[in-house]
Amino acid sequence: MSGKIISWDCTECKRYVQIPAADQQELICPHCRKLAGKTKLLSEIFQSCPLCQCRQFYQEKNFPQRVGCLIMLVGIVLVPFTYGLSLPVFALIDWLIFRRIPNMAVCYRCGAEFHGFEIPVTFKSFLHPIGMKYDKYRNPS
Numbered sequence: 345m346s347g348k349i350i351s352w353d354c355t356e357c358k359r360y361v362q363i364p365a366a367d368q369q370e371l372i373c374p375h376c377r378k379l380a381g382k383t384k385l386l387s388e389i390f391q392s393c394p395l396c397q398c399r400q401f402y403q404e405k406n407f408p409q410r411v412g413c414l415i416m417l418v419g420i421v422l423v424p425f426t427y428g429l430s431l432p433v434f435a436l437i438d439w440l441i442f443r444r445i446p447n448m449a450v451c452y453r454c455g456a457e458f459h460g461f462e463i464p465v466t467f468k469s470f471l472h473p474i475g476m477k478y479d480k481y482r483n484p485s
């Protein structure tokens with residue numbers, strides 16, 4: 345297995361779907377069989393999103409905020425026993441874990457996530473002005 349994973353929120357059953365990515369693969373929801381799109385070549389996946397053909401992506405750490413908070417909380421709880429030393433130590437642990445978490449790319453338009461891919465350096469963190477542009481696609485009303 346390549347370790348590349350594409351995930352998205354199924355538009356049909358609203359579930360969070362994760363499937364291993366491959367060339368020329370149909371992206372089908374395993375729960376309701378809804379076809380979300382089809383990949384071309386994985387090496388060219390960021391030319392356009394296989395789900396919505398959007399050409400803009402941003403990159404993000406796949407790191408749940410609450411894990412970081414939990415680590416810091418333990419550090420704070422231990423302060424009386426470690427004369428405050430636990431704080432910098434746990435902040436360091438927090439940072440080390442964060443650094444090891446690989447980035448993922450996220451499609452601006454449909455929010456599909458691309459895990460384990462080589463992310464082009466041109467991809468920036470989420471930019472609000474661009475996000476606003478695509479809001480209407482992600483929250484249909």
Ligand SMILES: [Zn+2]
Nearest residue numbers: 354357373376
């Ligand atoms: Zn589904």
Ligand SMILES: [Zn+2]
Nearest residue numbers: 393396451454
């Ligand atoms: Zn997309």
